[in-house]
Amino acid sequence: MSKKFSQKDVYEPSEETRRYAWVNNERIYEMALDYLTFWDSVAKNDIEWFEPYREVLDSSNAPFYRWFVGGKINITHNCLDRHVETKGDKTAIIWQGEPENEKERITYRELYRRVCRFANALRALGVRKEDVVTIYMGMVPELPIAMLACARIGAIHNVVFGGFSATALRDRINDANSKVVVTMDGYYRRGKVIETKRIVDKALEGCNVESVVVLERIGNDVNMVDGRDVWWHELEEGLPNKCECKALDSEHTLFILYTSGTTGKPKGVLHVHGGYNVGTHITTKWVFDLKDRDVFWCTADIGWITGHSYVVYGPLSNGATVLIYEGAPDYPQPDRWWSIIEQYGVTVFYTAPTAIRYFMKLGEEWLKKHNLSSLRLLGTVGETIDPKAWKWYYKYVGNERCPVIDTWWQTETGMIIIAPLPGITKLKPGSVTLPFPGILVNIRDEDGNPADSGELVIMNPWPAMFRNLWGEPERFVKQYWRLDGSGRLIYYAEDGARRDGDGYYWIIGRIDEVLKVSGHRLGSAEIESALISHEAVSEAAVIGKPHEIKGQVPIAFVVLKTGYEPSVKLEKDLKTHVRNEIGAIAVPEEIYFVEQLPKTRSGKIVRRILLAIEKGEEIGDITTLEDVTVVERIKDVRRAK
Ligand code: ATP
Ligand code: MG
Secondary structure, X not given: OOHHHOOOOOEOOOHHHHHHOOOOXXXXXXXXXXXXXXXXXXXXXXOOOOEOOOEEEEOOOOOOXXXXXXXXXXXXXXXXXXXXXXXXXXXXXXXXXXXXXXXXXXXXXXXXXXXXXXXXXXXXXXXXXXXXXXXXXXOOOHXXXXXXXXXXXXXXXXXXXXXXXXXXXXXHHHHOOOOEEEEEXXXXXXXXXXXXXXXXXXXXXXXXXXXXXXXXXXXXXXXXXXXXXXXHHHHHOOOOOOOOOOOEEOOOEEEEEEOOOOOOOOOEEEEEHHHHHXXXXXXXXXXXXXXXXXXXXXXXXXXXXXXXXXXXXXXXXXXXXXXXXXXXXXXXXOOHHHHXXXXXXXXXEEEOHHHHHHHHHHOOHHHHOOXXXXXXXXXXXXXXXXHHHHHHHHHHHOOOOOOEEEOEOOOOOOOOOEOOXXXXXXXXXXXXXXXXXXXXXXXXXXXXXXXXXXXXXXXXXXXXXXXXXXXXXXXXXXXXXXXXXXXXXXXXXXXXXXXXOOOXXXXXXXXXXXXXXXXXXXXHHHHHHHHHOOOOEEEEEEEEEEEOOOXXXXXXXXXXXXXXXXXXXXXHHHHHHXXXXXXXXXXXXXXXXXXOOOEXXXXXXXXXXXXXXXXXXXXXXXXXXXXXXXXXXXXXXXXXX
């Protein structure tokens, strides 16, 4: 077995972290085994309801579960109204534009007013309960404002990541059957203006959209279509900054959000007010151990689930201060993120392995220029973090003081499912550790039997779970849910995992990317971690190529660190290294040195593209790719070999 999974590399919570934490009693896991009682108490203690619910969970039509049945709620009441009374002058949003001199601080009272005013504006435009509003914007405060305004009046938001192309935007508008689009003239990215409205105009050539609201951010030239387009500020003119908070059913739809599209065509995932509020609230509070004086910075774009749950709803429901940064991480210099942390005294920082590996490649000199002593907790999400990146993050960003909290979850789960609780959970670099209290996770083998290695499953429903796939209820039932031998309906996450002797979970890759070499199962993430642990390697992606005798053989695509050159010797060294780290079966048959890996716009490696290239097959949907030219460049590298 891989050394990675037997290592005794353990980090205990520091005395200070433990004393300070919301949760410092290990018995919480045991106490939450009666999960309905647990979620009932969270919902009652932490969330305000207009009318109490009658029943915590209704499973009568599973997997169409209903939570907090009969309750009346509005997530914006919990994110805004209740804080205005107690901490109206507290900063809700710190906004930093990419240009250094553009910034804003918005208090809870001000945020409440701006949300109300825009909710009235949407109403004036004819938006009603259950209408789908597509939001396509950069990272400005008006993006969460537009989301909250929709939620306040019971409309459904459909946020499309502002970096997507016209085609990807058009697909999502049409799929969601959305008649209203909220957008902006443009935003800054790497010193350039991204002309958002121009992309919208192109997307709308194939859409049935009735109204477009345009925020003026830059002042660049935009084409306003008569009778369709209206300026945000003109629409709001003269409208009151109070807007009644609509009491909605717990199960009222809050939003649609399309998945990252790492494994194929994105799915429109549906979330609701009640359970989503409960689940994102308590995970924000406990996993990030959020306190009133924290400055929380989750670097994810709001266009992804991480941004929905941990930039907007979770932190605001907790009355926290969140930071939103408009631009690129390395602009104007590679230390931009570190300078923002220093400038605003960020205490809790949540980012993705892709970013950590990128900064690792740039070198720690950039970090050393800044005083990062305000930080007390670091988080990561999106892909498996290899132990080398984990340790780098711990050492150089956290100065060996801050716990590194790896969180596993999905657009579908809505909330964090597996993660340490900083006050009580020992950390192991590369492991997502233990399921959140009240959530029962397990692993199933190919025959559906409990196992220590196989597909990750969730045994019980959980409050922030998705309720459906937009327009695809059959797919919702078929793709994710399966009955086990005892008639229990189980959620299949489509991720491969292992559990070690301490009950700790290790995510080893997508289930269809788990390799079977001569009868052994190996996760892509395991071989990648081994490659990355070599000093010359910055990033790696591993796929399983079909092989007549062995079943599959690993093929690796490797990005080298600056200062290292591809060579036959290095290829040999890497193979030896993998043999030493894991064993002979994991040694890649072929290693390609590439400049870049294909990634989604949310920064995840798209291994299915590498497999298609390797097999000489059709590449499939590439609309979610960050840079499509990388496909041709990788093909060139293969041809040259
Ligand atoms: P699609 O479903 O369209 O293929 P996606 O699965 O990448 O895209 P998301 O919902 O954004 O879309 O991502 C969830 C997935 O990200 C998880 O299923 C898992 O594969 C991966 N992931 C998230 N967090 C972690 C983590 N901490 N460790 C390992 N993998 C993670
Ligand atoms: Mg997925």
